[in-house]
Amino acid sequence: MGFFSWLLVVVADLLLFVWSSFLLWLSNIFIVPFRNVEMLWILVPVYLGMVLSEIFQEKHGTSMGNAISNSVVVFWGGIDFLRITVNSVLRNGFVLFDTVKLAIALAIIAYGIIILVAGLMAKTAIKRYARIRVVSYCIIIFAPIYYSVGTLNWSYLFGAALFFPIFYGFMELFDKFLPDPAAFRLDNEAAIGGKDRFDSDTSYSRTNEPFPQQSSL
Incomplete structure (x- = not known):
């Protein structure tokens, strides 16, 4: 077998591995959960919480408070x-x-x-790695192996890591094309109005802040 023939076989095997990993990844997210009703008791709240949070809280990013709250999702999933x-x-x-x-x-x-600890220390980096879509993905993708409806192997782990950006990007498009709900707009208007009133309050001094600002990670 010549070099190019060998290379063609290697590339074909690699593409087949990637494709099978992708199909397994799709199955783990959309099909496998329905093979075990008990698993739905943890995944249904995770999915619903993720969708509602994306619509009403994290449509244009997350806050420190939301990020800290999201720690409960991943922590409780790990406990389960x-x-x-x-x-x-x-x-x-x-x-x-x-x-x-x-x-x-x-x-x-x-x-x-x-x-949780980074949030309590006011590390703003958690707004990047503690979004609801990220913590939810950790629970969704690994739940099948704990509820005996998925087999953990290299293809499973490869798909979980490689195709996470697809999951993340899908949620990003979901937020982008979904119109802002009325509740989200009202919250933003209230926050902006509060900030304007806060900034215009000449009696306020930053030296009176009870907690000094912390640097991010």
Whole structure:
């Protein structure tokens, strides 16, 4: 077999792997959740919370308060994953795959704690990595392996990482083309009006701020 023939085979195998990973990724998001009714108890609130937050709170970005609140989503999801894994070990004994599941669950819990702590420290960087679409994706994409309707392998992990920008971009387009709801406009107008009144208050001095501004990460 010549070099170009070998290269063609490698490229074909790579494209096939990417395509199969993409199909698996789509299945994990849109099809697999309906194979286990119990899994819907955690995914339905996650999906609904994400959509409503995108429409009414994070349509044009998130705030520090929203980002801190989002830590609860990922933290509780990680706790649920940890609960399922521990119960499985107690019932069926420990297997090597449980190590991976425990590691993912603990990483998700740590992610939630990092968001919460960074928010309490007023680190503005959390507005980038703690948006509702990001924390929700962590729960949505890994839930199938904990509810025994998905098999964790390299294709699974590859798809979860590589195609996350597609998920993120879809939510961005969703926000862009959806008209601003009346409640969102009213909140923005109230916030802008409050800022104008605040800035025009000559009796206010920044030296009286109870909490000094913190630098971002």
